[in-house]
Amino acid sequence: MKYNLSEITEVIRNRRTIYPEQYSDRKIHREIVEDILNNAIWAPTHGNTQPWRFMVYMEDSKIELSDFLSGLYKEKFTGEDFNEAKYNKLKNRPLKSSVAIALVMSREPDGKIIELEEIEAVSCAVQNMYLTCTAYGIGGFWSTPKLAYGKEMHEFLELKEGEKCLGVFYMGYPAIDWPKGQRKPIEYSTTWK
Numbered sequence: 001m002k003y004n005l006s007e008i009t010e011v012i013r014n015r016r017t018i019y020p021e022q023y024s025d026r027k028i029h030r031e032i033v034e035d036i037l038n039n040a041i042w043a044p045t046h047g048n049t050q051p052w053r054f055m056v057y058m059e060d061s062k063i064e065l066s067d068f069l070s071g072l073y074k075e076k077f078t079g080e081d082f083n084e085a086k087y088n089k090l091k092n093r094p095l096k097s098s099v100a101i102a103l104v105m106s107r108e109p110d111g112k113i114i115e116l117e118e119i120e121a122v123s124c125a126v127q128n129m130y131l132t133c134t135a136y137g138i139g140g141f142w143s144t145p146k147l148a149y150g151k152e153m154h155e156f157l158e159l160k161e162g163e164k165c166l167g168v169f170y171m172g173y174p175a176i177d178w179p180k181g182q183r184k185p186i187e188y189s190t191t192w193k
Contacts, residue, residue, distance in 0.1 A: 019170075023174060024172065040126070049118065
């Protein structure tokens with residue numbers, strides 16, 4: 001065997017979503033963020049288009065993201081449509097995180113690879129981020145609020161034509177015990193032909 005499969009399996013099976021509300025104040029160093037992103041870019045990509053883009057918010061720049069997300073929510077949802085809990089999440093999650101990364105899919109100008117495949121490649125990159133966070137003992141959460149897909153977010157991130165925001169990936173050291181998980185056995189999701 002080329003690699004230690006038991007260690008790889010352990011990292012995969014211990015990957016969890018850990019929310020910013022569960023993070024401690026401990027900061028993630030830039031070098032670790034770079035390791036996480038360097039592993040992200042080794043995701044599979046059809047045609048080797050490498051369609052991922054990452055916009056990293058650390059320190060004071062998280063305030064800008066927090067103000068934008070919560071302000072946009074407040075603008076779009078008023079009266080009975082306004083949900084205080086959702087507003088507070090959008091406001092506080094960037095601030096409670098050590099790092100927030102806007103995830104962007106950027107298509108090749110010729111569009112030879114269909115958009116869905118480019119989105120799938122970015123999704124694989126996010127899984128690599130999750131796994132690397134797990135190896136470091138860092139919590140991660142891929143947040144996909146509807147606001148992330150709108151023109152306002154596109155403008156806020158200064159995206160070009162052919163680029164789309166696919167959410168925000170929050171990271172922080174957990175202030176909780178690492179969560180346990182479970183999955184149904186493969187018999188529930190597998191058909192052998």
